[in-house]
Amino acid sequence: MTSETNPSVRTRFFDTKIEFLKGVGPQKAALLNQELGIFTFGDLIQHYPFRHEDRSVFHKINTLNEQMPAAQIRGRLREWTTIGEGHKKRLVGYFTDGTGLIELVWFQSVAWYEKNLRANTEYIVYGKPVAFGGRWSITHPDIDLVTAENEQGGFWQPIYPLTEKLRKKFLDSRALSRIMKSLLEISRPYIKETLPENLVQKYRLVSKADALWNFHLPQNQQGLHQSQRRLKFEELFYNQFRLIKNKLLHKTEFPGLVFSKAALVKEFYDKHLPFTLTNAQIRVLHEIHEDLKTGKQMNRLLQGDVGSGKTIVAFIATLFALDNDAQACLMAPTEILTDQHYQGLKKFADLLGVTIGKLTGSTKKKEREIIHKQLLDGSLHIIVGTHALIEDIVQFKNLGLCIIDEQHRFGVAQRAKLWAKNPRISPHMLVMTATPIPRTLAMTLYGDLDISAINELPAGRKPIKTVHRYDAHRLSVFGFLKEEIAKGRQIYMVYPLIEESEKMDLKDLMDGYESVARAFPDVPLSILHGKMKSQDKDYEMGRFVRGETKIMVATTVIEVGVNVPNASVMVIENAERFGLSQLHQLRGRVGRGAEQSYCILITDYKISKETKLRIETMCRTNDGFEIAEVDLQLRGPGDISGTQQSGLVDLLVANLAQDGEILKAARQSAEAILTEDPDLLQSVNQPIRAHLENLRKEETNWSRIS
Numbered sequence: 001m002t003s004e005t006n007p008s009v010r011t012r013f014f015d016t017k018i019e020f021l022k023g024v025g026p027q028k029a030a031l032l033n034q035e036l037g038i039f040t041f042g043d044l045i046q047h048y049p050f051r052h053e054d055r056s057v058f059h060k061i062n063t064l065n066e067q068m069p070a071a072q073i074r075g076r077l078r079e080w081t082t083i084g085e086g087h088k089k090r091l092v093g094y095f096t097d098g099t100g101l102i103e104l105v106w107f108q109s110v111a112w113y114e115k116n117l118r119a120n121t122e123y124i125v126y127g128k129p130v131a132f133g134g135r136w137s138i139t140h141p142d143i144d145l146v147t148a149e150n151e152q153g154g155f156w157q158p159i160y161p162l163t164e165k166l167r168k169k170f171l172d173s174r175a176l177s178r179i180m181k182s183l184l185e186i187s188r189p190y191i192k193e194t195l196p197e198n199l200v201q202k203y204r205l206v207s208k209a210d211a212l213w214n215f216h217l218p219q220n221q222q223g224l225h226q227s228q229r230r231l232k233f234e235e236l237f238y239n240q241f242r243l244i245k246n247k248l249l250h251k252t253e254f255p256g257l258v259f260s261k262a263a264l265v266k267e268f269y270d271k272h273l274p275f276t277l278t279n280a281q282i283r284v285l286h287e288i289h290e291d292l293k294t295g296k297q298m299n300r301l302l303q304g305d306v307g308s309g310k311t312i313v314a315f316i317a318t319l320f321a322l323d324n325d326a327q328a329c330l331m332a333p334t335e336i337l338t339d340q341h342y343q344g345l346k347k348f349a350d351l352l353g354v355t356i357g358k359l360t361g362s363t364k365k366k367e368r369e370i371i372h373k374q375l376l377d378g379s380l381h382i383i384v385g386t387h388a389l390i391e392d393i394v395q396f397k398n399l400g401l402c403i404i405d406e407q408h409r410f411g412v413a414q415r416a417k418l419w420a421k422n423p424r425i426s427p428h429m430l431v432m433t434a435t436p437i438p439r440t441l442a443m444t445l446y447g448d449l450d451i452s453a454i455n456e457l458p459a460g461r462k463p464i465k466t467v468h469r470y471d472a473h474r475l476s477v478f479g480f481l482k483e484e485i486a487k488g489r490q491i492y493m494v495y496p497l498i499e500e501s502e503k504m505d506l507k508d509l510m511d512g513y514e515s516v517a518r519a520f521p522d523v524p525l526s527i528l529h530g531k532m533k534s535q536d537k538d539y540e541m542g543r544f545v546r547g548e549t550k551i552m553v554a555t556t557v558i559e560v561g562v563n564v565p566n567a568s569v570m571v572i573e574n575a576e577r578f579g580l581s582q583l584h585q586l587r588g589r590v591g592r593g594a595e596q597s598y599c600i601l602i603t604d605y606k607i608s609k610e611t612k613l614r615i616e617t618m619c620r621t622n623d624g625f626e627i628a629e630v631d632l633q634l635r636g637p638g639d640i641s642g643t644q645q646s647g648l649v650d651l652l653v654a655n656l657a658q659d660g661e662i663l664k665a666a667r668q669s670a671e672a673i674l675t676e677d678p679d680l681l682q683s684v685n686q687p688i689r690a691h692l693e694n695l696r697k698e699e700t701n702w703s704r705i706s
């Protein structure tokens, strides 16, 4: 065997410590260890740039335009001078390439530049050109002396994730790409293809080795593009491969309780159903029932927009468990939501004579002990609760079904803890979310679950009308609210409170409350915020639910789940401070009854382009999935649905907002391979086997470090 084909040599090569790389040495190595967690050749080669600057061409000053995200110009500094005092002090250099003049402006490191800039020397500058009063300028440009390396342009500069400390020690993107180059030069023989040959051909992917070269040191846009496509495909392929493998494993290896009897279900259907189920609700119940009969463990995600009627579906699912001598639990992220679920389900449970309890952080010790005992002896059939449910002390006689509401607020680890509550056979799992998730995100976040969607609202609902109003129009908004109250409706007024501890925001809320109180002197009001004691919250919420108060002035604590059908107007103050999905969630608190409902988004007169797009989207559509897509485009996947905490999506190259097509292809490929060759015995699939082994090793290394 040559060193190129012997996998242990390859592994050893990428395990080499970076201080042994040409141009690194112990000092830089220590910095890279500390600041970026880069220890080995393998770590370094996977430290990917997050963007690339186009250094392929030089622009002429007389051809600049404002649309350019950045421009590279070659020329000389005519002179430079400091202007202004104090924090406005800046250095302005006058730079020319013979076709025009551009000002280079530095607010920082002024002294350094003053000392080091040279006249009559050729420089290359790079930055965003801005025109102001007929003059071009670039603030804090990159500026380099012309060298043999850069004088031709013709390359794309990778920009790496770095820290301030590294930059101070002159380990910037430029320096890192030099190090990267020396690594790439010696690694080529050791870089192994990680995808099966047939996939590489089918999707016309460049090889792994070429991809790494061109991603770190692209010569042109096409090379960069191809390398990105290849690395994205690989990343998504392995992401999907592992999820689907997991899913198949559950289907084939994990036994599930068989829920074949349905007496309570039938009784509820025949006698107590409070309304006709929508077709979507019926379809989803079928899908769930099918799972529950198979003898395999169910792992299903139930997506449904706010108000689509997930609660009753969840209740009927619990009845299947009860019908088969098993218990059910429902876990929700907040006390308010838990309470609401408890109230809602208790009504149904009482009709059927089944027992239901509630367990939260504020349940009294005595009560808690009774509940623990009843769960263990089986006399308590359904338990609704918060995180308190996953504590070890909570044990069941025979837990058969776990329902998790608003899954995105819980981590995957918590799902696993619930599984363990039945030591004999893992309970069935139904995960519900009212935050519609774009398809790409659902595939990566919940790729190991089967997915059901309630994509239809109950009949007779009038779509909520959403409008945008400026602060200045508040009086006319108040006038409208008075009319609605006169018709017997109730109103939510929501103020932003992003961090519950922010005093400023609490003041906004209190000021808001006072101005509402002044404008509506005869109208009983409620107030609700996260700083209140839970019993005060309950009290205020209770008054509003019973219709005793007409306006609920609140923070986003009312965001999820709260259900007051008579509330028909949602006013959102400082709407510019909310994200799209949050606005949509809040809007979902109204439109739950038969009346026409309204959502009024109030903003400052001056709003950013992005805010405008958010508001316009809200006014245009009530479709949660459409909104989720726009949200994904605006914010990127990292911020959506607490994906960081889920620990599932950790993508370095792929971007779920843009790479839907690649994801689809990667998922299909992974599915096909796992169906055809689940144990990866075919020789064409050996690269997958080897790479999975490597990934596993890397992960164990990491878990030992962190």
Ligand code: ADP
Pocket (backbone or CB within 6 Å): 275, 276, 277, 278, 281, 304, 305, 306, 307, 308, 309, 310, 311, 312, 434, 458, 459, 561, 563, 565, 592
């Ligand atoms: P979500 O999916 O947001 O949890 P809920 O389950 O709270 O929605 O249902 C919202 C409201 O719609 C509740 O008042 C519920 O009683 C009602 N509802 C649910 N399904 C139907 C239906 N098929 N027909 C009429 N009303 C329904």
Ligand code: MG
Pocket (backbone or CB within 6 Å): 310, 311, 434, 561
């Ligand atoms: Mg709900």
